[in-house]
Amino acid sequence: MSQPTSQPDSYDPHAIVDKWLIAWAERGSFAANGLLSDERPDGRPPRYIVSMFSYPSGDLHMGHAEVYSISDAFARFSRLRGHNVLNPIGWDSFGLPAENAAFKRNLDPSVWTYDNIAMQAESFRRLGVSFDWSTRFHTSDPEYYRWNQWLFLKLYDNDLAYRKAAPVNWCPVDQTVLANEQVIQGKCERCGSDVEQRNLTQWFFRTSRYAQRLLDDMAQLEGKWPNEILTMQRNWIGRSEGAHIDFEIEGRAEPVRVFSTRPDTLFGATFFVVAADADLADELCTDDRREEFETYRKQVRASTDIERMATDRPKTGVFLGRYAINPLSGERIPVYAADYVLAHYGTGAIMAVPAHDQRDLDFARAQGLPVRIVVDTGEPAPAETGVAAAGDGVLVNSGEFDGLSKDDAITATSVRLRELGHGEATVTYRLRDWLLSRQRFWGTPIPIIHCPSCGEVKVPLEDLPLRLPTSGYELRPRGGKSPLESAEDWVAVPCPSCGGAARRDTDTMDTFVDSSWYFLRYPNPDYEDGPFDPAGVKRWLPADEYIGGKEHATGHLMYSRFLTKALYDLGMVGFTEPFTKLTCQGQVIMAGKAMSKSLGNLVNLQDQLAQFGPDAVRVTMLFAGPPEDDVDWADVSPTGSVKWLTRVWRLSGDVAASRDGAGDQAVRKQVHRLIDDATTLMENKRLNVVIARLMELTSVLRKAVDSGPGASDPAVREGAEALVRMLSCFAPFTAEEAWSRLGHTSLVDEAGWPEVDSALLVQETTTCVVQVSGKVRDRLEVAPDIPEDELRELALASGKVAAALQGAGVSKVIVRAPGLVNVVPMKG
RNA sequence: GCCCCCGUAGCCCAACUGGCAGAGGCAGCCCCCUUAAAAGGGGUGGAGUGCCGGUUCGAAUCCGGUCGGGGGCACCA
Numbered sequence: 001m002s003q004p005t006s007q008p009d010s011y012d013p014h015a016i017v018d019k020w021l022i023a024w025a026e027r028g029s030f031a032a033n034g035l036l037s038d039e040r041p042d043g044r045p046p047r048y049i050v051s052m053f054s055y056p057s058g059d060l061h062m063g064h065a066e067v068y069s070i071s072d073a074f075a076r077f078s079r080l081r082g083h084n085v086l087n088p089i090g091w092d093s094f095g096l097p098a099e100n101a102a103f104k105r106n107l108d109p110s111v112w113t114y115d116n117i118a119m120q121a122e123s124f125r126r127l128g129v130s131f132d133w134s135t136r137f138h139t140s141d142p143e144y145y146r147w148n149q150w151l152f153l154k155l156y157d158n159d160l161a162y163r164k165a166a167p168v169n170w171c172p173v174d175q176t177v178l179a180n181e182q183v184i185q186g187k188c189e190r191c192g193s194d195v196e197q198r199n200l201t202q203w204f205f206r207t208s209r210y211a212q213r214l215l216d217d218m219a220q221l222e223g224k225w226p227n228e229i230l231t232m233q234r235n236w237i238g239r240s241e242g243a244h245i246d247f248e249i250e251g252r253a254e255p256v257r258v259f260s261t262r263p264d265t266l267f268g269a270t271f272f273v274v275a276a277d278a279d280l281a282d283e284l285c286t287d288d289r290r291e292e293f294e295t296y297r298k299q300v301r302a303s304t305d306i307e308r309m310a311t312d313r314p315k316t317g318v319f320l321g322r323y324a325i326n327p328l329s330g331e332r333i334p335v336y337a338a339d340y341v342l343a344h345y346g347t348g349a350i351m352a353v354p355a356h357d358q359r360d361l362d363f364a365r366a367q368g369l370p371v372r373i374v375v376d377t378g379e380p381a382p383a384e385t386g387v388a389a390a391g392d393g394v395l396v397n398s399g400e401f402d403g404l405s406k407d408d409a410i411t412a413t414s415v416r417l418r419e420l421g422h423g424e425a426t427v428t429y430r431l432r433d434w435l436l437s438r439q440r441f442w443g444t445p446i447p448i449i450h451c452p453s454c455g456e457v458k459v460p461l462e463d464l465p466l467r468l469p470t471s472g473y474e475l476r477p478r479g480g481k482s483p484l485e486s487a488e489d490w491v492a493v494p495c496p497s498c499g500g501a502a503r504r505d506t507d508t509m510d511t512f513v514d515s516s517w518y519f520l521r522y523p524n525p526d527y528e529d530g531p532f533d534p535a536g537v538k539r540w541l542p543a544d545e546y547i548g549g550k551e552h553a554t555g556h557l558m559y560s561r562f563l564t565k566a567l568y569d570l571g572m573v574g575f576t577e578p579f580t581k582l583t584c585q586g587q588v589i590m591a592g593k594a595m596s597k598s599l600g601n602l603v604n605l606q607d608q609l610a611q612f613g614p615d616a617v618r619v620t621m622l623f624a625g626p627p628e629d630d631v632d633w634a635d636v637s638p639t640g641s642v643k644w645l646t647r648v649w650r651l652s653g654d655v656a657a658s659r660d661g662a663g664d665q666a667v668r669k670q671v672h673r674l675i676d677d678a679t680t681l682m683e684n685k686r687l688n689v690v691i692a693r694l695m696e697l698t699s700v701l702r703k704a705v706d707s708g709p710g711a712s713d714p715a716v717r718e719g720a721e722a723l724v725r726m727l728s729c730f731a732p733f734t735a736e737e738a739w740s741r742l743g744h745t746s747l748v749d750e751a752g753w754p755e756v757d758s759a760l761l762v763q764e765t766t767t768c769v770v771q772v773s774g775k776v777r778d779r780l781e782v783a784p785d786i787p788e789d790e791l792r793e794l795a796l797a798s799g800k801v802a803a804a805l806q807g808a809g810v811s812k813v814i815v816r817a818p819g820l821v822n823v824v825p826m827k828g
Numbered sequence: 829g830c831c832c833c834c835g836u837a838g839c840c841c842a843a844c845u846g847g848c849a850g851a852g853g854c855a856g857c858c859c860c861c862u863u864a865a866a867a868g869g870g871g872u873g874g875a876g877u878g879c880c881g882g883u884u885c886g887a888a889u890c891c892g893g894u895c896g897g898g899g900g901c902a903c904c905a
Binding site: 228230232234235236238240258259260262273313315338340341342344345349350351352357358359360362428429430550553554623624626629631632634635636637639640641644646677680686688689691692693702767769771775776779813814816819820822823824 | 902
């Protein structure tokens with residue numbers, strides 16, 4: 001006896017992969033239609049679904065599988081629902097690891113990079129992600145980074161890019177400066193070494209100019225972006241309301257401006273503090289205090305960021321030998337230099353009000369400075385308790401402002417300062433300008449030439465792209481010098497302006513520049529007349545869905561929002577926010593521990609794929625919980641996913657050709673209820689619950705085949721086909737295979753999302769719960785459209801209700817037809 | 829220190845605007861098939877929602893407090 005060979009008799013998740021990859025490729029299933037045309041010849045509305053692009057650090061890992069399983073489910077759902085979907089892929093392929101790998105192996109960084117890209121592309125393909133591959137690009141391609149340079153020059157022309165000397169975060173191991181966002185707890189995000197402060201001349205983008213708009217425009221994102229991300233951005237921007245106050249300094253022509261959130265406490269300022277590492281401290285220091293100050297400053301500069309950030313360390317500082325004059329009281333107060341005041345926040349100087357600010361109080365107590373209460377808060381005396389009185393209260397010891405409440409006094413002092421020309425109400429932000437220079441090789445060269453006579457000169461647009469040198473450079477970091485500096489032939493150029501000998505800027509751009517606009521280029525990655533094609537951007541953007549990790553909350557997402565606003569102001573895009581909706585997927589962890597390169601990958605994606613197949617891995621990821629939750633691989637069961645997919649596969653083979661007619665009504669009702677449910681859940685991105693509904697549908701159909709109306713009932717076929725169509729969002733290979741086993745020669749990808757017959761959702765009877773004092777005492781089968789009166793009578797007639805009432809009278813009956821009646825007994 | 833989110837069966841998770849606490853999975857238990865064992869198929873028990881209080885006819889859901897967990901910002905004036 002031999003089995004017929006046309007259909008295999010067991011589900012093999014691996015054997016079905018190639019077959020459908022070829023079928024999809026041949027059909028061009030995932031190509032967006034009309035990338036640039038605003039005409040919509042097929043009438044399908046466009047929908048742009050973007051996942052954060054991939055960094056080619058090696059092969060794909062579990063985290064990639066998580067993100068792209070989610071975005072692919074969105075994309076496939078949208079396609080089934082009749083949208084023209086653009087689901088693009090690209091690579092964020094500049095960056096440090098390529099260089100590190102390169103000098104470890106003595107290779108060109110591009111070799112490692114493009115090898116990894118090739119490997120990832122093939123892994124993506126085999127995972128069955130429905131990308132439109134024609135959109136593909138890599139940020140390390142000169143055709144792409146050319147436009148980084150173009151944008152840089154555009155921002156430069158509009159005073160949004162500038163160079164200045166600034167204290168910067170310097171990583172001694174990676175030998176480069178780091179953005180604020182790349183410093184975690186005083187350590188380099190990448191290598192973990194202690195970050196040092198260095199004073200270097202660096203390029204910046206003026207993100208701070210957009211601080212208020214970045215805050216205001218969050219109104220557009222409310223409810224569409226995760227709350228958590230919006231909160232993180234708000235914290236990061238750090239808006240702070242208060243006043244600028246100008247203090248005259250004895251022996252200095254110009255007053256010194258400070259910022260305070262508590263101008264109401266101005267009369268309580270008993271000393272003045274300047275950041276020890278600010279130029280101002282150096283300037284204000286008198287000769288007879290010079291030696292003491294220099295010693296102190298040396299000590300401050302030697303301390304690491306870690307030491308600086310310990311908030312419980314004692315306050316230190318030195319008197320500078322000078323006095324400042326309180327602009328309202330005229331009081332003369334001493335000026336100190338201390339390291340608890342930060343040079344780069346506000347103006348780098350403060351008025352110190354020890355009675356009402358904890359830090360100032362700590363310093364005053366350490367230095368024996370006076371503490372004067374100016375707001376009566378009812379708290380114990382700060383000078384004795386050591387606890388500043390930060391509460392609300394009424395002003396005292398404050399001249400004309402005595403008796404005002406704290407809030408009124410904030411306004412009144414601000415107004416008075418303005419009248420006197422000594423200050424005004426103002427707002428400051430924590431958000432700083434974006435430091436984008438990197439002393440690294442594998443990045444976009446900055447298109448500026450430094451000429452001894454002309455200064456900064458732009459590389460002419462027709463010379464772009466300014467390519468990286470291909471030889472003559474030394475990759476290894478050498479004491480803070482950029483690798484590009486060693487490429488002498490590349491660096492030495494004639495000045496485009498005067499023709500004299502000049503030198504190229506040798507820094508490269510932060511890779512976050514690359515990723516802050518890539519989503520604009522996908523619709524036309526070959527566009528040559530600008531960074532992005534206006535027609536494509538008009539057609540697809542802003543992106544309908546953006547999916548990626550929340551670790552990018554204050555970095556990439558903020559930069560992308562900033563750049564979009566800048567481009568809007570320059571008239572290049574017609575919107576101010578790039579991503580309409582945002583989904584931030586959780587991490588894949590193992591037994592409570594994050595997986596990372598340093599800790600070793602506890603679970604390897606390729607192993608999982610080899611064991612369970614791409615569909616089961618995808619289903620496992622999505623079924624584990626809500627997309628934004630972490631997936632603990634120790635809590636989930638890829639075996640269970642394989643089991644379910646096998647059940648669907650087997651069912652698809654068991655369903656026979658249908659008899660005529662609509663089929664079993666009870667089965668149809670269950671099927672349509674589940675389709676309806678799954679549809680709503682899918683629209684709300686409740687992917688884990690959708691899968692639960694599909695599992696339920698699988699069981700319904702299994703029972704219908706085995707012990708219900710049977711395999712040839714039309715309702716069973718209808719249900720099986722609906723199941724397989726919905727399944728194609730999550731397990732595309734299995735779904736195609738099952739669709740074919742159901743007798744179709746077309747692709748399930750083109751079959752559409754099942755329609756719900758709403759007539760089938762109507763129930764003939766429904767269960768009404770009858771409560772007494774909120775506790776369920778009886779259930780009644782009633783018509784769904786039963787009138788309230790009738791239902792009330794029915795409920796009151798119930799013997800179980802009477803029993804529960806125990807003879808007590810009825811004080812009230814709440815009727816919520818048709819589902820619920822609550823009988824409230826009389827008290828007593 | 830300031831701010832945000834979350835606590836539901838042994839575990840992961842459901843429960844539409846307050847209205848029957850359980851959809852799904854894992855593990856467990858029972859049965860069937862087969863077996864050297866397993867895989868496979870079918871079935872099944874199990875929590876009153878961290879804790880205290882409030883609002884309400886009715887609270888997992890709203891409010892206040894508290895405990896526990898996770899996260900963001902942080903000498904930011």
